[in-house]
Amino acid sequence: MKKDYYDMLGVPKSASKEDIKKAFRKLAHKYHPDKKDGDEAKFKEVNEAYQILSDDKKRAEYDTYGQTFGGAGGAQGFDGFGGFGGFDPSSAGVEFDLGDIFDQFFGGGGGGGRGGMRRGNDISIGIEIPFTEAVFGTTRTVLVTKTSACSSCEGTGAKKGANMKTCSTCNGKGKVHEARRSPFGTFSVSRTCDVCGGTGQIPEEVCATCKGAGVVRDREEIRIVVPEGIEDGAMIRMSGKGEAVPRGTTGDLYVNVRVMPDKTFSRQGLDLVMHLPIKLSDALLGTHRTVVTLDGDIDVTIPAGISFGETLRIRGKGVPSRGSRGDLLIKLTIEMPKKLSKKAKDLIESLKKEGM
Ligand SMILES: [Zn+2]
Ligand SMILES: [Zn+2]
Numbered sequence: 082m083k084k085d086y087y088d089m090l091g092v093p094k095s096a097s098k099e100d101i102k103k104a105f106r107k108l109a110h111k112y113h114p115d116k117k118d119g120d121e122a123k124f125k126e127v128n129e130a131y132q133i134l135s136d137d138k139k140r141a142e143y144d145t146y147g148q149t150f151g152g153a154g155g156a157q158g159f160d161g162f163g164g165f166g167g168f169d170p171s172s173a174g175v176e177f178d179l180g181d182i183f184d185q186f187f188g189g190g191g192g193g194g195r196g197g198m199r200r201g202n203d204i205s206i207g208i209e210i211p212f213t214e215a216v217f218g219t220t221r222t223v224l225v226t227k228t229s230a231c232s233s234c235e236g237t238g239a240k241k242g243a244n245m246k247t248c249s250t251c252n253g254k255g256k257v258h259e260a261r262r263s264p265f266g267t268f269s270v271s272r273t274c275d276v277c278g279g280t281g282q283i284p285e286e287v288c289a290t291c292k293g294a295g296v297v298r299d300r301e302e303i304r305i306v307v308p309e310g311i312e313d314g315a316m317i318r319m320s321g322k323g324e325a326v327p328r329g330t331t332g333d334l335y336v337n338v339r340v341m342p343d344k345t346f347s348r349q350g351l352d353l354v355m356h357l358p359i360k361l362s363d364a365l366l367g368t369h370r371t372v373v374t375l376d377g378d379i380d381v382t383i384p385a386g387i388s389f390g391e392t393l394r395i396r397g398k399g400v401p402s403r404g405s406r407g408d409l410l411i412k413l414t415i416e417m418p419k420k421l422s423k424k425a426k427d428l429i430e431s432l433k434k435e436g437m
Contacts, residue, residue: 086134200330208339230325237288243286251277314338352409355412393410
């Protein structure tokens with residue numbers, strides 16, 4: 082289910098930045114977990130919504146695609162509301178930016194989310210699929226040129242069977258210390274060693290394929306599973322299929338799906354809509370028709386006395402989604418005869434006399 086960030090903050094889509102800020106402040110106070118009636122889950126939701134909607138770029142992405150592509154951090158960044166916990170630079174393989182931390186410490190709000198483990202870029206590609214495949218789901222295989230983990234060494238950068246030796250940069254500790262200035266004096270901050278990626282060990286001989294980088298630039302075949310019922314413009318996120326970085330987290334692949342329009346069918350949510358022209362006499366007397374649907378031919382009974390634009394609803398022949406299906410809506414149009422024969426005119430004259 083897509084998250085509705087506007088809903089979470091209780092503001093309309095047209096809300097100004099100021100409105101969003103006000104709504105956030107109010108709700109953050111209300112749900113703050115330190116309060117007696119706080120609600121941590123709600124507090125996190127509100128935070129997440131604010132992170133997106135208070136950022137012009139993210140808000141635009143969210144409005145357009147229903148999600149954002151900020152990469153690591155993003156929504157999780159804000160942690161400094163009222164209290165500040167869990168700061169332990171030595172515990173994680175994380176490079177902290179003290180500027181950000183002090184902003185949070187002093188209630189500067191927002192920001193954060195930067196730093197963290199190195200992460201490869203996200204990639205976005207587009208595919209176009211026929212209408213019917215979008216309704217029932219499909220797969221596509223695409224070739225993407227990108228930086229991936231080296232398959233020869235599985236990303237380690239070491240030659241197979243090579244002995245490991247102690248990393249000289251960090252003396253095998255996996256971390257290096259750095260002095261940083263701050264308003265409180267000089268801090269020593271530890272961060273993960275770039276050379277060994279925190280393992281403290283480096284290979285004596287490097288992998289010949291990637292020259293020890295652990296990553297290579299190559300073309301990769303990627304199989305995309307398009308779920309049934311996907312809508313035009315939807316985005317599929319494939320976690321870990323983006324660009325790899327040495328000793329870091331691989332980015333994600335975003336697939337923007339375009340659905341080609343169909344000559345016969347269109348969609349209204351989970352319902353399929355089609356038009357069916359019938360003769361004037363059939364509209365008056367009723368009839369049976371064989372209709373070609375996405376599920377094959379079906380027999381449809383058209384009741385007598387139908388009017389122009391009336392819709393027949395065929396249950397369960399619409400778009401599948403999560404184990405159920407929408408309906409097929411057949412919009413009837415009545416073909417009026419352009420020319421009337423002498424005999425037809427006479428017959429209609431007699432209808433007229435009957436008051437029709
Ligand atoms: Zn390699
Ligand atoms: Zn090292």
